[in-house]
Amino acid sequence: xxxxxxxxxxxxxxxxxxxxxxxxxxxxxxxxxxxxxxxxxxxxxxxxxxxxxxxxxxxxxxxxxxxxxxxxxxxxxxxxxxxxxxxxxxxxxxxxxxxxxxxxxxxxxxxxxxxxxxxxxxxxxxxxxxxxxxxxxxxxxxxxxxxxxxxxxxxxxxxxxxxxxxxxxxxxxxxxxxxxxxxxxxxxxxxxxxxxxxxxxxxxxxxxxxxxxxxxxxxxxxxxxxxxxxxxxxxxxxxxxxxxxxxxxxxxxxxxxxxxxxxxxxxxxxxxxxxxxxxxxxxxxxxxxxxxxxxxxxxxxxxxxxxxxxxxxxxxxxxxxxxxxxxxxxxxxxxxxxxxxxxxxxxxxxxxxxxxxxxxxxxxxxxxxxxxxxxxxxxxxxxxxxxxxxxxxxxxxxxxxxxxxxxxxxxxxxxxxxxxxxxxxxxxxxxxxxxxxxxxxxxxxxxxxxxxxxxxxxxxxxxxxxxxxxxxxxxxxxxxxxxxxxxxxxxxxxxxxxxxxxxxxxxxxxxxxxxxxxxxxxxxxxxxxxxxxxxxxxxxxxxxxxxxxxxxxxxxxxxxxxxxxxxxxxxxxxxxxxxxxxxxxxxxxxxxxxxxxxxxxxxxxxxxxxxxxxxxxxxxxxxxxxxxxxxxxxxxxxxxxxxxxxxxxxxxxxxxxxxxxxxxxxxxxxxxxxxxxxxxxxxxxxxxxxxxxxxxxxxxxxxxxxxxxxxxxxxxxxxxxxxxxxxxxxxxxxxxxxxxxxxxxxxxxxxxxxxxxxxxxxxxxxxxxxxxxxxxxxxxxxxxxxxxxxxxxxxxxxxxxxxxxxxxxxxxxxxxxxxxxxxxxxxxxxxxxxxxxxxxxxxxxxxxxxxxxxxxxxxxxxxxxxxxxxxxxxxxxxxxxxxxxxxxxxxxxxxxxxxxxxxxxxxxxxxxxxxxxxxxxxxxx
Numbered sequence: 001x002x003x004x005x006x007x008x009x010x011x012x013x014x015x016x017x018x019x020x021x022x023x024x025x026x027x028x029x030x031x032x033x034x035x036x037x038x039x040x041x042x043x044x045x046x047x048x049x050x051x052x053x054x055x056x057x058x059x060x061x062x063x064x065x066x067x068x069x070x071x072x073x074x075x076x077x078x079x080x081x082x083x084x085x086x087x088x089x090x091x092x093x094x095x096x097x098x099x100x101x102x103x104x105x106x107x108x109x110x111x112x113x114x115x116x117x118x119x120x121x122x123x124x125x126x127x128x129x130x131x132x133x134x135x136x137x138x139x140x141x142x143x144x145x146x147x148x149x150x151x152x153x154x155x156x157x158x159x160x161x162x163x164x165x166x167x168x169x170x171x172x173x174x175x176x177x178x179x180x181x182x183x184x185x186x187x188x189x190x191x192x193x194x195x196x197x198x199x200x201x202x203x204x205x206x207x208x209x210x211x212x213x214x215x216x217x218x219x220x221x222x223x224x225x226x227x228x229x230x231x232x233x234x235x236x237x238x239x240x241x242x243x244x245x246x247x248x249x250x251x252x253x254x255x256x257x258x259x260x261x262x263x264x265x266x267x268x269x270x271x272x273x274x275x276x277x278x279x280x281x282x283x284x285x286x287x288x289x290x291x292x293x294x295x296x297x298x299x300x301x302x303x304x305x306x307x308x309x310x311x312x313x314x315x316x317x318x319x320x321x322x323x324x325x326x327x328x329x330x331x332x333x334x335x336x337x338x339x340x341x342x343x344x345x346x347x348x349x350x351x352x353x354x355x356x357x358x359x360x361x362x363x364x365x366x367x368x369x370x371x372x373x374x375x376x377x378x379x380x381x382x383x384x385x386x387x388x389x390x391x392x393x394x395x396x397x398x399x400x401x402x403x404x405x406x407x408x409x410x411x412x413x414x415x416x417x418x419x420x421x422x423x424x425x426x427x428x429x430x431x432x433x434x435x436x437x438x439x440x441x442x443x444x445x446x447x448x449x450x451x452x453x454x455x456x457x458x459x460x461x462x463x464x465x466x467x468x469x470x471x472x473x474x475x476x477x478x479x480x481x482x483x484x485x486x487x488x489x490x491x492x493x494x495x496x497x498x499x500x501x502x503x504x505x506x507x508x509x510x511x512x513x514x515x516x517x518x519x520x521x522x523x524x525x526x527x528x529x530x531x532x533x534x535x536x537x538x539x540x541x542x543x544x545x546x547x548x549x550x551x552x553x554x555x556x557x558x559x560x561x562x563x564x565x566x567x568x569x570x571x572x573x574x575x576x577x578x579x580x581x582x583x584x585x586x587x588x589x590x591x592x593x594x595x596x597x598x599x600x601x602x603x604x605x606x607x608x609x610x611x612x613x614x615x616x617x618x619x620x621x622x623x624x625x626x627x628x629x630x631x632x633x634x635x636x637x638x639x640x641x642x643x644x645x646x647x648x649x650x651x652x653x654x655x656x657x658x659x660x661x662x663x664x665x666x667x668x669x670x671x672x673x674x675x676x677x678x679x680x681x682x683x684x685x686x687x688x689x690x691x692x693x694x695x696x697x698x699x700x701x702x703x704x705x706x707x708x709x710x711x712x713x714x715x716x717x718x719x720x721x722x723x724x725x726x727x728x729x730x731x732x733x734x735x736x737x738x739x740x741x742x743x744x745x746x747x748x749x750x751x752x753x754x755x756x757x758x759x760x761x762x763x764x765x766x767x768x769x770x771x772x773x774x775x776x777x778x779x780x781x782x783x784x785x786x787x788x789x790x791x792x793x794x795x796x797x798x799x800x801x802x803x804x805x806x807x808x809x810x811x812x813x814x815x816x817x818x819x820x821x822x823x824x825x826x827x828x829x830x831x832x833x834x835x836x837x838x839x840x841x842x843x844x845x846x847x848x849x850x851x852x853x854x855x856x857x858x859x860x861x862x863x864x865x866x867x868x869x870x871x872x873x874x875x876x877x878x879x880x881x882x883x884x885x886x887x888x889x890x891x892x893x894x895x896x897x898x899x900x901x902x903x904x905x906x907x908x909x910x911x912x913x914x915x916x917x918x919x920x921x922x923x924x925x
Contacts, residue, residue: 024048026058038065043554046561050588056087066565067095070224070255072102074565081595089115093122097129102226104317106133124153128163135170138318143167158188165197169204177201192218192225199231211235226252253535301330305337317344333364335371342371346378354378406431407440418637419447420668435464435471442474448639448671451482469495473505480512483738488512503529510542514549517772517805522546537563541571548579551808564592568599577609586616604633608643615650624651631656638667642674645681654685672698676707683714691715706736713745726755730762737766740775747779756787774805778812785815794819810839814848825855836865843873850882859889877903877912884919893923 024047032041045062048055059082066075076099079092093112100109109130118126127150134143147163154160161184168177178201184194195218202211215232219225229248236245297304308323321344324337331337338361345354358365358375365371376391406429414422423444431437438461445454458475465471472495479488489512495505506529513522526543533539540559547556557579563572573596580589590613597606607630614623627647636644645660661678668674675698682691692715698708713728726749732742750759763780767773777796784793797816806812813835820828832852835845846869853862863886869879880899887896900919907913 024051026055026061029058030061033061033065038069041065050585050591053591054085056082056085059085060087060092063092063095067099070226071562071566072099072226072255073567074562075099076103077565083112083115084598090119090122093118094125097126101129101132104133104136106130106136109133120153124150124157125159127153128159131163132166135166136318138170138322140167140170143170156187158184158191159193161187162191162193162197166200169197169200174201174204190221192222192228195221196225196228196231199228199235203231203235208235208239212239224251224255226255297327298330301327304330305334308337328361332361335364335368338364339371342374346374406434407436410437410440410444414444414447417635418639419444420638420671423448433460433464435461438464439471439474442478446478446481448668449673450671451478454478455482469499469502469505473502473508476505477508477511480508480515483736485512485516503532507538507542510539514542514545517549517774519546519550520804523550537567537569537572541575544572544575548575553579553583568596586613589613590617604630604636604640605643608640608647611647612650615647620651623647627651631660638664638671638674641667642677645677649681649684654681657681672703672705672707676711679711680714683711683718686718688715688718704735706732706739706742708732709735710739710742710745713742717745717749722749722752722754725749726758730758733762733766737770738773743776743779747783750783751786753787756783759783772803774800774803778806782815785819790819790822794823808838810835810842810845813838814845817848817852821851821855825852828852829856841868841872843869843876843879846872847876847879847882850886854882854886859886862886863890875902875906877907881912881915881919885915888919888922896923 024044026045026048029041029044029048032038032044042062042065045058045065048058049062052058059078063075063078063082066078075095079096079099082092083089083096089112096112097109100106100112109126112126127146131143131146131150134140134146144167147160147167150160150163161180165177165180165184168174168180177197181194181198181201184191184197188194195214199211199214199218202208202214212232212235215228215235218228219232222228229252233245233248233252236242236248297307304323304327308320308327311317311320311323321341324341328334328337328341342354342357345357355375355378358371358378362375365375372391372395376395379391406426410422410426410429413425423441426432426437426441426444429437438457442454442457442461445451445457455475455478458471458478461471462468462475472491476488476491476495479485479491488508492505492509492512495502496509499505506525510522510525510529513519513525522542523546526539526546530536530539530543540563544556544559547553547559557576560572560576560579563569564576573592577589577592580586580592590610593606593610593613597603597610607626611623611626611630614620614626627644630640630647631644633640641660641664645657645664648654648657648660658678658681661674661681664671664674665678675694679691679694682688682694691711695708695712695715709728709732713725713732716722716725716728726746729742729746729749732739733746736742746755746759746762749755760780760783763776763783766776767780770776777800781793781796781800784790784796794816797812797819800806800812801816813831817828817832817835820831829852832845832849836842836849839845846865850862850865850869853859853865863883866879866883866886869876870883873879880903884896884899884903887893887899896919900916903912903916907916
């Protein structure tokens, strides 16, 4: 087990959270919402939900606020969570119906009915949305039937009239639509839905200025209505008003809506606007092509392809796919159209339809590797591994000399068997010198954290194409991940001098700056990059990393939660979980993990993390069950057994853990991490002979890594050989200067006077090369404190504060106060007061604060502080002694005697007994 005291002493930055349960309540959040302070209301609701995730009222209010803020994806996620947690469907059916309309999820709209019977108003609204979605899929009969049912509930209703007008427009009954909309206007002149349909009518009649006028009037009433924004952007695009169209599309994009309309329209409008010209024939083509039967295009199938694209622009993906399918009847070998249709089926999770479509087009994709691979992947998704394997065999036979196919085959193996199996497959490949294979091997080795091999592959790749910025950036990224920051900086400097605007290189540079703890420079670079790509979630995650390191965790969490609520974004999820763990918000972390498992039901890494968190929360029985279930899963790879072993070790199932590590070693004998962990387990369970034998085996394999020397040092310590232990820890640090665990072990040994100067020399030499390694600088300062070298300690602490590091760390402020007692009592008091401000009611900090007050002749104030400390730790000899000494100095000897007696009964060390004797002597005078 690692030393608990060391972990407490060296905690980098701790943020404490007071118990605010009385403040963060649903009622207070509701009041804030009513007052219009939604930003604060959201903070309150998140706190409520972090403590009580199943609070349905809080979930619903949270979803409603998100919906008001046009955060549709986040709102949908919250409402669906509330529904599965047991919310009354009638309370949220209107919101869910609207969100399903926006996201065009007809199946989910139908599934709402299984959660309970809708009351009449909710049923009516649900029917109108169902009809609208029917029209989007061109199912006019179903829409007509649905609206008839709705009319039996509320026959004289504006929304019903608008829906009936929408159906009339789909049926090309323009007069009927106009009549219905006129009735709607009489009932409610300023209804945005009515204005939307009036705009549609004008659009169909090619009265484009009138259509835009109706849409603009609607937007004046409802500025963020996505249906109106979609509609007006279409007309603006077709009439050449590209700037206005682009503004509307970008506004839609900021709402988190991701549909085919945006995917086609925004890039097209942007491209046309950048060329500052528009082909007026687009408008003519649109008028000519819409409404023509598919047979019309037999002689000119390319026009049918164009019409399919125009359907996307007109907000009708169903008709677009229908046209693409008809187009393929005319030009069956067009891979572009095949790719679009296949990806539509895959994206909408129509797996069976996608497989049949690819089966039908097998002859045309036989020479197109990406779709071949998709075909195989879909077969695996359908749990048909033999079919997928047969496909792969045929692919490899058809592409025996295709290095890219080998790389794709390896990617498939990575997804099904894991990165180790994929790398082993490529190691036997005849295409070892091909860029695509080398690139795959590089990334696979990186996935396995095998940085020496990843670095070697990347160097080979770079040697083949030294001018390729992507390859140099990958090499730099591996250097960053492996901790070789100096060489990474050289590579990035070379890359960005040649290509200063190369975005992936700038991204890697931001990563490097964060690891170098140069947060000011990182923040500046990220601000520039985010201005270029505000929707880039990778940038947002890096920005959150900077915020977490610069005491702006609230903004970082808000940033990450926004991403995670919008989509299942693993980097955001991982960083948010890491933050929750770092501030001991285990319950929040568990809730986030279990919520994520709803989206990735069998994600093994999340299952492992769930079990790990349950152990931390001391839910041992449930954790035992999760671990046992995980051990029974099929297709476990070497890393899974490794993680399983770590959990079994935490549960003190040492024999199981040893077996798991041994299995991982068998599956991946070249991955030394597994050997290291098994040796570590043997050391923890005092199996010294077995640990020594395994270390000898590693030595025979010429292993001389930082981990090897660390473990050798730990073995030497247990064998009562501290000299050899310190030597090995020093070698470990020499191999990896930023190996904090090795530094920590050496630091612990340096408490002995024998190693005092040697540790100081080791740390100072490192800091000469890495002056910004604030962690080691902090460690050296703690070392000086241990040996009462006050001037050296105070100098280092003040350097850290001047550099902006650990400014909010209460224990650093506390230690600096101790170091300044003899040289500058007034300054010592300032830092002691700051420490107490940062961390209230901490006995150690209160004791230092009291000493500082006493040093500055403020005995009365010191006494009050000591009483606070005594309330926390009444048996602490130091606190009792200080209380007695302070009371005596204030001539309150009678009050001092109980504290003196308490110390006399418990004191064992000579120094304390001497202080007691001196105090008693003063009382006897």
